[in-house]
Amino acid sequence: MPDIHWNEGHTERCVRWHSENAAPPPKRIVVADDRMRADIAYRLACEGTALLWRGDYHNARLLMQAMRRRVERKSPGAADGSAESFHRHRRFRDHRARVLGRLLVLLGDDYSLRLRRSPDVRQACVAAYGPSQGPMAVSLTELLGVIGAHQWRVRGVEVPALGARIHPHYGVFSPVRGEYVDLLARAPLPAARRTAFDLGTGTGVLAAVLVRRGFERVVATDVSPRALACARDNARRLGLAARIDVTGPCLFPEGRADLVVCNPPWLPARPTSALELGVYDPEGSMLRDVLTRFADHLEPGGEGWLVLSDLAERLGLRSRRQLTDLIEAAGLRVVGTLDTRPRHRRVTDSTDPFHRARRDEVTSLWRLSSA
Incomplete structure (x- = not known):
């Protein structure tokens, strides 16, 4: 990790820099305290x-909120449903993240935060970053994300389709949008239920649903080491570790399966951080890769299930024809689809710049087989 340097009390100081967003270390740093005006x-x-x-x-949190209000004054406003509008909002959010990310705090050897009235963040930091490698500087926005993620990890997320809770780790997409899990829980299964692959497993929630639905063995993959650790943890918590084989980092495992499931990132756009990889798929490359390789990993009579929202279509980022052309080019045919509407709170949030698209969004499970 690179270092950052600054002067404080007539002394030049240096500490390791850490950024989950891969933000470069700041070149200019000033010391700020309660006297700093917003x-x-x-x-x-x-x-x-x-x-x-x-x-x-x-x-510090109040100062950050005041800075956020000033940034928001330059918000592009409501989106008009075009791709250019979407990218304009993405550029604004990237700018907002850079500005707010310039408020920094120091973490000690044991991740202690030595500020007045600060919470004990050590356990949350160990869970997110692993064992400490010495003092480091992070943005306050990142630290707040670490604290919030640890609370989710401790509490877990209730998944009705499992009748249990899933515990997401830091940096792993949380199954808070349960409608796509419900689709998987009610879709008609192929005749054979020996082996299933769950590609890009994340928390392992879909792998657990497949085991509960009767599959003898599920191979769960992911390219993220954090996701692999999270999926193993959840399989153990649910008592399913003997039937869920978490492997990686990779997308496709060796061999074939009776069912191959993938819930890829839904929006074909460039992520601005590793934490956005669960939402944004640059140029739809993962979706294209999954569809291209589905047929090679299906047993005779097997199915590939693609869980995908049409939000990208409603934002002008991809057309339905482009999706069906990808399916056809991969040598696949559509056996059927199951649709559902989102239930998350942003559907009713009229202040969201993408409110209209989110309100009309449909999430589908595409059942595919070799043509």
């Missing part, structure tokens, strides 16, 4: 200067 902090951050916080923890 207008000055916002101006400095927009100019590329990072603020190393030395004041009260809660005041």
